[in-house]
Amino acid sequence: MLWNTLLLALREIRRNVMRSFLTVLGIVIGVASVITMVTLGNGATQHVTTQIASMGSNLLMVTPGRRMGPGQQGMAPAFKNEDAQAIAREIGSVSAVAPVSTGAATAIFGNENWSTSVTGTTSEFIALRNMALESGRNFTTSEAHAGAAVCIVGQTVREKLFGSQDPIGQRIRLGALSFQVIGLLEAKGQSMGQDQDDLVIVPLRTFQRRISGNQDVRLIQVSVRDGDATEKAQQAIRLLLRDRRRLAAGEEDNFQVMDTKEISTMLTGATQVLTGLLGAVAAVSLVVGGIGIMNIMLVSVTERTREIGTRLAIGALEREVLLQFLVEAVALSSLGGLFGILLGLGASFGLKSVLQVPFVFDPGIAIIAFLFSAAVGVIFGYFPALKAARLDPIEALRHE
C-alpha cells in the first residue's frame, strides 16, 4: 500500500513537473543555501586549521587583552619592545621572538601608489611566519636597532608599484619617509579571500617612530625550541608578563598567550558563528518553502476534489486518502531537499576556487537537510491531507 501510494504520488508530481518545481523552489533554495554555507564554512575552518598547523606546533602568540575573544584588546595596555626582549632573554626554551605592530599606509613609487598594510617587526618575523625571501635580504641587527628606513615588500606590492621592474634597491615612500627596498617575499597566495602578499615589512623601531608614532607592540610571536614543552613555555611567559605588567596576585591576566590550537579555535570561532547565523537564515527559507507546499497542496486538494470523491466512493479509507496526500507532500519536499543538496554541493564546489577554501563534504549535514525537508513536507502537508481525507464522498463527487 505504501509503495503504491508512493508511486501514485510520484506520478502526480511528474504530471505537473513545472508546478511541482516552482512549489519546492523555496525548499530547494533553503537547503541549497544551508548546504553551501556549511560546506564553505567547514572548508574555511579546515583551511585555517591546516594553515595554522603548518606553522608548527611550537608557535605561541602573545596578545594584550583579556581572554574574551577578539576585539577586547583596547581595554588592556599594549606591550613594549622590552617585553619581547625580556621573553627572549629570560625564557630559556624560546628560540625566536618577533614583536609585531601593524598599520595601514599608502606606498608610493614614481607615479604608482598602492595602499597596503605595513608590518613593523624584527628580522625573526619572516622565518617565524613560514615566509621566505625570493630575492634581496632581511634586516640586519644594526638596521633594526637604528630604525633604518629599509623595507621588504610582498609580491602584490611589487606588482602594483614596480610592474616587471626589479624592486631591490629602489626607494618607495611610506607616509612621510622614503624607504629603500632591500628584499622581496615569495608569493603566498590568497587565504580566505585575503591577499597574503599585500604587505610591506619594516623594522619595528622604524615603524614606531615614523608610522605609528607610539611604542606599542600589538603582538609578540614566539617560537619554542623543538623538544621543549610548549605548555611550560606558555606558563613561563605568562608569569613573566604578569610580573612585568605588575598584576597583583588575585588579578586576572590582561593578555593572552595562545598556542596554535587556541589560535585556530579563535579564528575558526568567528567563521562558525557566521556559518550558524547564515544557516539559521536559510532555515527560515525552508519554513517559507513549507508554506509554499501547503498552499499548493491545498490548491491540489480543491482541484482534485472529484478524484478524492471517486476514491472515497470506491472504498478508500480516510487514512488512505490522508496518507496519499501526505506522501505526495513529503515526496515533493524530499525531492526539493535532494535537489537543494545537489545544488548546494555544486555551488560550494564552484565557489571553492573563488573563495580559496577547500571543498569539505559533510554527509551529516546533507542527511540532516534531507530529513528536515521531509519533515517540512509532513508538517505542511498534514493539514491539506487531512482536509482531503475528511471530505464527504457525495459532496466531493458533486464538486465542479
Added chain:
Amino acid sequence: MVASTETNGTALIELQGVTKVYGEGQAAMRALAGIDLRIEQGDFVAIMGHSGSGKSTCLNILGCLDSPTGGSYRFQGVEVSQLTRDQRARLRRYYLGFVFQGYNLLKRTSAIENVELPLIYRGVPARERHAIARRTLAAVGLEGWESHSPSELSGGQQQRVAIARAIIADPSVLMADEPTGNLDTARSEEIMDLLCRLNREAGITIVMVTHEADMAEYARRIVHFKDGRIESDQKNGRTD
C-alpha cells in the same frame, strides 16, 4: 416475482420509510418522502421517474455515499446508519460497485489504471491486479485500449471503463446511474447486454437508474419514482 416477498427473512437491501431533506427551514427540499424498497440478491431493478423525482438521491443512499435524513437502510440485515465512516467505506469497497452518471474517471490516468483502482484499495498485488484489469477491460470490449486516458476515449468507451471499474472487484451489487444516458441506441444496447450478462452469469445484483423505457425493459423489475415516492413497483414482463 414482485417486490413484496416479506416472508423470506433478510433481504440484500431493505429501505424502510427513507427520507432525504436537502437544506433547512424555508429552503428545505424534500427529495425523498418515505421510500420502502426491498431488493433480493440477484435481482435486476430499473428505477425510472421524472427528472428531480429523487432517483439519484435514492441510489446514492443505496450506494452508501449519502446518508438518509430519516428511515432505515439495512444492507444484508445490517443497519447502515450505525456503521462508522470507515465501516461504510469497507462496505463500498467489498460489496458495492458504482457507475456514476458522469463516469468520474480519473483524468490523465490510463484506462487500465482507472479500472484497477478498487483492487489497489483491496491490496491486490500489482501483477495480479494488471491481469484482472486486462481481463475486465476485455470483458467490456475494450481490449487494446488499456493505455488510453479518458480524454482519448469516446463517451461510450469511458462508460465501459467506468463499468469495468465498478465490476472488477466482484461486487454483490452494481449501482448504475443512467449508464446509457449519453450513448446512442446501438452503444446503449451493448451496455445493457453487458449488464444483463453480469446479472445472469456472475449473479451480480443490479440497481440501475434510467429514464429510457427501452433500457428499463432489460431489467427484471421496474420501480417508478414520483416526487420522492415510489409510484409503482412491477415485475417486468420480459423473459430471458
